[in-house]
Amino acid sequence: MTHSTLASLLVSILAYAPPVALAALGGVLSERAGVINIGLEGMMRFGAFFGAWGALATGSAWWGLGAGAAAGLASGALLAALALWARADQIVAGVAVNLLALGVVTFLLEWALGADGGITGPVPMLPALALGPLGRLPAVATGAMLLLPAAAGLFLRATPWGLRWRAVGENPRAVAAAGASVVRLRGAAVLASGALAGLGGALLPLALLGRFEDRMPAGQGFIALAAVVFGKWTPLGALGAAIFFAGSEGLQIELSSGGAGLASSIPRGFFLALPYLLTLLALAGFVGKAVPPAADGVPWDPEGR
Amino acid sequence: MNPRSRLAPLLPPLLALATAFALCAVAILAIGRSPAAAAAALAEGAFDGPMALGETALKATALVLTGLAVALPYRAGLFNIGGQGQFLVGAIAAAWAGRTLGLPAPIELPSVLLFAAACGAAWGALAGVLKARRGVHEVISTILLNWIALHLIDSWLVAGPLHASGASGFSHGGTEAVRAAARLPLLLPEGRLSLGLPLALAAALLAWWILARTPFGLELRAIGASEPTARAVGIPVPRRLVQAMALGGAFAALAGAAMILGGGTDYRYPENYRDPYGFDGIAIALVGAGHPLGVVLAAGLFGALRAGAIGLQDPTVGLHRSWPDILEGVAVVLIAGQRLFVVSGPGRRSQPPSAPGEDLPEAGGGR
Numbered sequence: 227m228t229h230s231t232l233a234s235l236l237v238s239i240l241a242y243a244p245p246v247a248l249a250a251l252g253g254v255l256s257e258r259a260g261v262i263n264i265g266l267e268g269m270m271r272f273g274a275f276f277g278a279w280g281a282l283a284t285g286s287a288w289w290g291l292g293a294g295a296a297a298g299l300a301s302g303a304l305l306a307a308l309a310l311w312a313r314a315d316q317i318v319a320g321v322a323v324n325l326l327a328l329g330v331v332t333f334l335l336e337w338a339l340g341a342d343g344g345i346t347g348p349v350p351m352l353p354a355l356a357l358g359p360l361g362r363l364p365a366v367a368t369g370a371m372l373l374l375p376a377a378a379g380l381f382l383r384a385t386p387w388g389l390r391w392r393a394v395g396e397n398p399r400a401v402a403a404a405g406a407s408v409v410r411l412r413g414a415a416v417l418a419s420g421a422l423a424g425l426g427g428a429l430l431p432l433a434l435l436g437r438f439e440d441r442m443p444a445g446q447g448f449i450a451l452a453a454v455v456f457g458k459w460t461p462l463g464a465l466g467a468a469i470f471f472a473g474s475e476g477l478q479i480e481l482s483s484g485g486a487g488l489a490s491s492i493p494r495g496f497f498l499a500l501p502y503l504l505t506l507l508a509l510a511g512f513v514g515k516a517v518p519p520a521a522d523g524v525p526w527d528p529e530g531r
Numbered sequence: 532m533n534p535r536s537r538l539a540p541l542l543p544p545l546l547a548l549a550t551a552f553a554l555c556a557v558a559i560l561a562i563g564r565s566p567a568a569a570a571a572a573l574a575e576g577a578f579d580g581p582m583a584l585g586e587t588a589l590k591a592t593a594l595v596l597t598g599l600a601v602a603l604p605y606r607a608g609l610f611n612i613g614g615q616g617q618f619l620v621g622a623i624a625a626a627w628a629g630r631t632l633g634l635p636a637p638i639e640l641p642s643v644l645l646f647a648a649a650c651g652a653a654w655g656a657l658a659g660v661l662k663a664r665r666g667v668h669e670v671i672s673t674i675l676l677n678w679i680a681l682h683l684i685d686s687w688l689v690a691g692p693l694h695a696s697g698a699s700g701f702s703h704g705g706t707e708a709v710r711a712a713a714r715l716p717l718l719l720p721e722g723r724l725s726l727g728l729p730l731a732l733a734a735a736l737l738a739w740w741i742l743a744r745t746p747f748g749l750e751l752r753a754i755g756a757s758e759p760t761a762r763a764v765g766i767p768v769p770r771r772l773v774q775a776m777a778l779g780g781a782f783a784a785l786a787g788a789a790m791i792l793g794g795g796t797d798y799r800y801p802e803n804y805r806d807p808y809g810f811d812g813i814a815i816a817l818v819g820a821g822h823p824l825g826v827v828l829a830a831g832l833f834g835a836l837r838a839g840a841i842g843l844q845d846p847t848v849g850l851h852r853s854w855p856d857i858l859e860g861v862a863v864v865l866i867a868g869q870r871l872f873v874v875s876g877p878g879r880r881s882q883p884p885s886a887p888g889e890d891l892p893e894a895g896g897g898r
Contacts, residue, residue: 264612264670307868314867317610317670321813322864328807329856336851337562445681448674455671495687502675502682509672510665523668 230359237360238476239469241434244367245270245426245443247468249450250457251375252298252422254464257454258382259415260395262523264320265305267447268327269420270427272297275331277428278349278438279339287350287432291366291425294432298424299417301327306416309525310409316523324447332440344440349431364433370425371468375461382461391415395519398526408526423447452505459519471501540820544829547865548818555858559850568848576842577835585722586841589795591834593618595731596786597812598819598826599738600655600779604669605821606742607775608755613658613673614783615809616680617651621784623684624650625791626800627693629709639712640792644730647788648781654680655780656773663769669776677809689800704802715793727793732827734782739823741778751775783809814859817866833859 249266256263263269273294280293301323308319335341355363382388394401394411402408430446431438449471456470457463478497556566577587597614604611625647634642658676661667695707715725742748750771754761762768786808790796796804815833819825836855843850 262670264674304864308864312868312870314870315610317612318817318863318867321612321817322860322867325810325814325856325863326860329853329858329860332853333851333857336853445678448678451671452675452678493687493691495682495685495690498682498686499679502678506661506667506672506675506679509667509675510661518668 234360235473235476237357237363239472240368240371241361241364242476243468243472244364244371244433245429246446246450246453246471247371247465248374248426248429249423249447250453250464250468251378251461252419252426253450253454254457254459254461255378255391255422256415256419257459257522258392258395258519259412260398260519260521260524260526261305261309261412261416261419262316262320263305263416263419263423264317264451265301265323265327265447266320266419266423266450267443267445268320268324269298269301269305269423270430270443270447270450271327271331272301273424273427274430274442275334275427275438276424278346278431279334281350281432282339282346285350287352290350290432291352291428294428295421295425298427299421301424302417302420305420306413309416310413313525313527316525335438335440339438341438341440346431346438349437351436352429352433354433364429367429367433370429371465374422375465379461392519395521398521398524402528408528412526423450426450449501452502455518456501456505456508458517459522467501467505474500540822541825543869544818544820544825544862544866547862547869548832550865551858551862554861555854558857559854564849569843569850569854572842572845572848572850573836573839576839578839581719581722581724583722583838585719585724586838587831587835588724588728589790589793589834590837591830592725592727592731592789592793593786593795593806593808594811594815594830594834595735595827596782596789597808598815598830599735599812599823600783600786600809601812601816602819602821602823602826603738603742603751603782604775604779605816606748606755607751607771608758609659609662609772609775609779610670611655611658611673611776611779611783612670612813613655613676613780613809614812615807616673616677617654617780617783618787618809618812619680619684619804620654620780620787621647621651622787622791622796622804623688623693623706623800624784625713625788626706626709629713629792629798630707632713633710634712636712639710640715643709643713643792644785644788647784651784651787652777652781655783656777659773659776662776663772684800685803689802693800695799705796706800708798709792713792714798715789717794723794725793727789730785731789731830734785735823735827738782738826742823747771747774783812786812811859814863817863818859 249270253263253266276297277290277294281287281290305319305323308314308322309316335344339346352364352366355365357363382392390401390406390411394408398408427443430442453464453467453471456467474497478494559566559569577583597618600614600617601611625643628643628646632639632642658669658672661672662669689705693706695705715727718724750766753766754768754771758768791800815826815829819829840852840855843852843854
């Protein structure tokens, strides 16, 4: 592999990893507080659509980014209402968010944007760095991807709020006994999770594609869910996993376009399935061991034992 | 309604459905269209004539089976999110076997169906084994297995080894069509109403019988009610978990096979198969309250809505075909949030519903 292929692989990773990385960070924040967020896919979808809509309506990609994050926050509020307030099964609540996003966004796409064939026209895009033959680097997305996980990692590890945040995912009863509200802490976590997933989703039209397509986010929310697990429920781990996953996809594109002998004979499907397969092996303890927070997915029941 | 009644578990989903219909009607009014015209168009698209009936039947067939794929493991306390992957595994298995086996006509179709079910059972059992042996949460593993199945089938099998040779003229992508002997016989001269629907209903009956009338089913429900108790009374919990997931996988795979062999996709596995029947199965199981009869009713309703949705796009109605999806999403949101609307005693505590009025051990710690 030549230097230029390596460089363009690096650029493609820095460009394509951010949506998954931010959604995965959202997943980490919510699961560390004890709420499994199966709804990441739907939240990214809301974020992507409202990001595009916001940018089209205001003519500014920045307002679009805000709209995407707000839509993600709102879908996080829905998940919080279902999983914490109504004490629904967290999985059912997440599935509900995904299903709702599927139908509602398809409808709004046609009704509000009149999109033909499920694709919008060009959407204003965030500023990017032109790197000549290597393509363009969506600097805002890449910057957010590198900064936010570091900040979240510091927050979780080095602040008193971060300690509580983690405690409520490991032993909520102890947190309640210490006088803090489990529902409020977990609610904050799910809202943050939704906002980050919405932000990640909004990057798809605003930083990468320059349009919204009805198939978005095409499973990236589920990749993010895998990145949470593969990254062992830490912000930097999830970032690393997102980068690794984007790399395996980028590598496959480089190899198939470069026409390298042996590697190009490996079917594309193997590269595409690799992130999920590795995550499954990690969960099963064959590649390291991924252990979730103790109270991850366990509904909070104040009257319970 | 008396909360001890056998039908009591069906009440929250029914209320949720009714509310979802009402909310959608209000939303349709709000955007200046007519809910009555929409309802008429839906009914016409779903039931008017053999073509419409065939579409409803085809979709209901897949939904009954993928609904069972979620509902049956659910009773053992397992949440099978993997219906979509198992559905695709069944579809590609049927497409391959229906092209390749070449058995005598009377045993060809049953063999292809059995082969597809076995492949789906193996795919489902993977998640069961990971859960039983390695403690991997089945929700995460089945989500991962969905995408592994999708990518391996789409970007390897269908793109490579199983790709139609194109010798018969132009290339259509996807696999070769299955042989005539492997196709589900059509029951009407017109439309796509096939033997698939009676088979799906028989599968629902079988699921009900397994759950309600066999020791195996009783053990599954006992595990769902309280795993520690089930262990304590000597039920081989790990083996039952694997078997429950295998059964779920087999049902979902039969749905995939029914789509391929029933003409839903021109009797071949298409280049990119994206029908989300496996994901829909989750909603069907929730709306059907995890009961085989409920699953059949929910699948019939949503099958008709999906088939009828074509009528919504008629200019006189002027609605998007995504309305049934919206209805499904709203209904599941309401079911998830049912505690906010339905007050019925202590309610369930994030455990799967136990069988209504059945002879479960009462000593469960989780209830």
